[in-house]
Amino acid sequence: MKKIAIIGSGNIGLSLAKGLVKANFVQAGNITLTRRNLSHLQPYQEAGFQISSNNNEAVKTADIVILAVLPQQLNAVLDEIQPAIDPAKHLVISVISGVSCAAIKEKLGADVQVVRSMPNTAIAIGQSMTCIASDNASANNLAEVTQMFETVGSVVKINEDLMTSATALCACGIAFFLRAIRAASQGGVEIGFHADEALKMAVQTAKGAADLLLLHKTHPESEIDKVTSPKGCTIAGLNEMEHNGFSSSLIKGIKLSALKAGNLYTKEG
Numbered sequence: 001m002k003k004i005a006i007i008g009s010g011n012i013g014l015s016l017a018k019g020l021v022k023a024n025f026v027q028a029g030n031i032t033l034t035r036r037n038l039s040h041l042q043p044y045q046e047a048g049f050q051i052s053s054n055n056n057e058a059v060k061t062a063d064i065v066i067l068a069v070l071p072q073q074l075n076a077v078l079d080e081i082q083p084a085i086d087p088a089k090h091l092v093i094s095v096i097s098g099v100s101c102a103a104i105k106e107k108l109g110a111d112v113q114v115v116r117s118m119p120n121t122a123i124a125i126g127q128s129m130t131c132i133a134s135d136n137a138s139a140n141n142l143a144e145v146t147q148m149f150e151t152v153g154s155v156v157k158i159n160e161d162l163m164t165s166a167t168a169l170c171a172c173g174i175a176f177f178l179r180a181i182r183a184a185s186q187g188g189v190e191i192g193f194h195a196d197e198a199l200k201m202a203v204q205t206a207k208g209a210a211d212l213l214l215l216h217k218t219h220p221e222s223e224i225d226k227v228t229s230p231k232g233c234t235i236a237g238l239n240e241m242e243h244n245g246f247s248s249s250l251i252k253g254i255k256l257s258a259l260k261a262g263n264l265y266t267k268e269g
């Protein structure tokens, strides 16, 4: 079984680690989690993961190196791990927003195979939407990365120039849909439900809407047509939301996030 080093075990790094173990893709003992302050990783050590604050040593013991620090933390990490990287052994996977494969190879070496991937936090429960791209990974390595992310959700291979768009739609998207669910539950409280029951109702309703599309493979509007009875209450509420910019604000937010995702990293650090 291959060994994995997750360099930068914060929100997404830990979500990924949990998801891969839960899906039986790898045993916890074959994943090394790194972070500067190890006290945050204590519970993971107790759960069987290897933990380290030494990125270099973690890379040396791994076959797959997953970069999961913030864009502004990347340059220091690349300088640190470069001496430990062996192009014949290591496959580098970066989940870092706004950093191209070319920028990583510029620091680690042109012959290092790099796959850029964009999962979301639902990876912790096997429900990620992960986009992947690479300009130099072998077919075998791309297949392996695809298989790895498929154990924890759905995978789409895209052109690298769409990676910042994927970040906005899928990775940031988790937050957008969660906020929509919160807003629905707040509406529910105002019309008579206690907060906990309103949230439960909003969550299950959102899940039902998503599952309708996944299972029926239909367009949202065709499912909406089935809900909006003529002169009914759904179309009244829906049109009121649209008059207040519901679709427009989601579209504008996604466009701004995509723009921002493309400007998170500079080579100078």
Ligand SMILES: NC(=O)C1=CN([C@@H]2O[C@H](COP(=O)(O)OP(=O)(O)OC[C@H]3O[C@@H](n4cnc5c(N)ncnc54)[C@H](O)[C@@H]3O)[C@@H](O)[C@H]2O)C=CC1
Pocket (backbone or CB within 6 Å): 007, 008, 009, 010, 011, 012, 013, 034, 035, 036, 037, 055, 068, 069, 070, 071, 073, 076, 077, 095, 096, 097, 118, 119, 120, 121, 171
């Ligand atoms: N949070 C999310 O939903 C997603 C995040 N991403 C990308 O993943 C990256 C990480 O994001 P988050 O997990 O949200 O951030 P985070 O701040 O939670 O995690 C980064 C981790 O890296 C650690 N770190 C910093 N410098 C380090 C070093 N020199 N050595 C070892 N560890 C170090 C930090 O202590 C922290 O735990 C970002 O580049 C982000 O763009 C990608 C997809 C989804």
Ligand SMILES: O=C(O)[C@@H]1CCC=N1
Pocket (backbone or CB within 6 Å): 097, 167, 171, 172
């Ligand atoms: O907010 C961010 O910058 C990161 C990238 C995608 C999700 N979280």
